[in-house]
Amino acid sequence: MGLAKTEMFTDQQNQISVFAKAFGHPARVAILQHLFKIDACFCGDLVKEIGLAQPTISQHLKELKYLGLIKGTVEGTSVCYCIDTENWTEMKDIMTEFLGQDLLPKDECC
Amino acid sequence: MGLAKTEMFTDQQNQISVFAKAFGHPARVAILQHLFKIDACFCGDLVKEIGLAQPTISQHLKELKYLGLIKGTVEGTSVCYCIDTENWTEMKDIMTEFLGQDLLPKDECC
């Protein structure tokens, strides 16, 4: 069906998967890393930096913005993008908890 | 095209996106959480626990196994699945580094 049956899962499980999906494309990983490095950035800069077409970058930015991981402010004809640190921290906590599940000592069960 | 242009990105960026994609479906999140909780588990248990059809669970298990996050051992007619702790830790380090990028103090740039 191509459609996840989200109603079968907990809010936490769905939330983890939604954030993870945001990182599920190398272009979005690259965008986020660049925003961390540069601290503020225009769409055109990312087009040059990454090498994908402008509509493609714009689409990836839209997704990241929709999830709240970045925010964009209009500056003349440009839009300045940067990390939304508050939401990033919140997301990080959720993901870190998932990744840090205790590994039981007798893990070599099979 | 529906196809990521992986050659434009670093190995690290691609690696992050591949792991993230594994967590990009709530069923796989649920499977991993259950394996952490139960420590060892048969496919049939997960079918009951999660509620998706057996072929669907089997497919998700296959992906997680392909990435090395879990391993499965045949036990009679069953297959016992569990977390591959070594690879999990390796993945965790990669993801944690990405998530933990330093947030510069003057973050409210826009």
Added chain:
DNA sequence: AATATTAATCGTAATATTGCAATGAATTAA
């Protein structure tokens, strides 16, 4: 006003993902 710049949106093609019924393979139980 006319033009340039920047980025979003639309439309579309190609590919990937999700889900399951049906089937198959391997082992165990009777």
Added chain:
DNA sequence: TTAATTCATTGCAATATTACGATTAATATT
């Protein structure tokens, strides 16, 4: 041997994702 159990695989339908050319919208510059 036959039947039952467990899981993988196949094949298919529905939907999602990725990418980009063309266009549009908004502002800035001349």
